Amino acid sequence: MPETPETRKTRETREISVSFAPELRPLAAAPERRARVDGISTLGHVVESLGVPLTEVGRLEADGHEVPVTHVPSPGESVRVAAVTRPQRVPGAPLRFLLDVHLGRLARWLRLLGVDAAYFNADIGDAALAARSAAERRVLLSRDRGLLRRRELWAGAYVYSDRATEQLRDVLGRFAPPLAPWTRCTACNGRLRPVEKETVVARLEHGTRRTYDVFARCAECGQVYWRGAHHARLAGIVDEAMRDFGGAGGET
Structure with missing residues (x-):
């Protein structure tokens, strides 16, 4: 009718x-x-x-x-x-993030910049993610609007782009986290500590032992880091982030 x-x-x-x-x-x-x-x-x-x-x-x-x-x-x-007004201030806790399973590259790049970014390389479910956000007071980053509507969340933010480079700029511009490059393990989010070459030499391949002398190791998972073949690409990500968003400075 x-x-x-x-x-x-x-x-x-x-x-x-x-x-x-x-x-x-x-x-x-x-x-x-x-x-x-x-x-x-x-x-x-x-x-x-x-x-x-x-x-x-x-x-x-x-x-x-x-x-x-x-x-x-x-x-x-x-x-x-x-x-929301940018930069967005999150009161009541140190600024830390939790990323859902679809944002693995963003998690690694945030860690590269020294930002505390928890991430599961598996789908643990919306309820578990929301519960961890509340328990640890972490800002949940997601492209899932349904997940961000869960009332038990402590804080959350929608990631607008599906491209990691744009996602990183979005998060850094929105929250202005303090940046401390090369201080976190990109694999597990633990802290990196400088180590003497002699303490890790048994874990290195012959070419690495011969070529590099400066190393760091994750205090949590033991992963060893050095300025290898991928360093130039990662340094480009760090340099751009520090140039455009590094004003806050300091440790996370």
């Missing part, structure tokens, strides 16, 4: 208009949306139902006034949804 002017008016009186900041439009699918309200659901619930996790939401306004995510919208309200 075609919609009549009367039924259209009735429908519109039960809706609110929601406009999203440009940064959020890849998630919201449209800059402006209309949403039905029931007098019970919070504005946070409405925003998430339109595709935007609350981890990505900054200031909320209803009819020009700032409101909390717990605000229950009334029919006819005009809502504006801003993105």
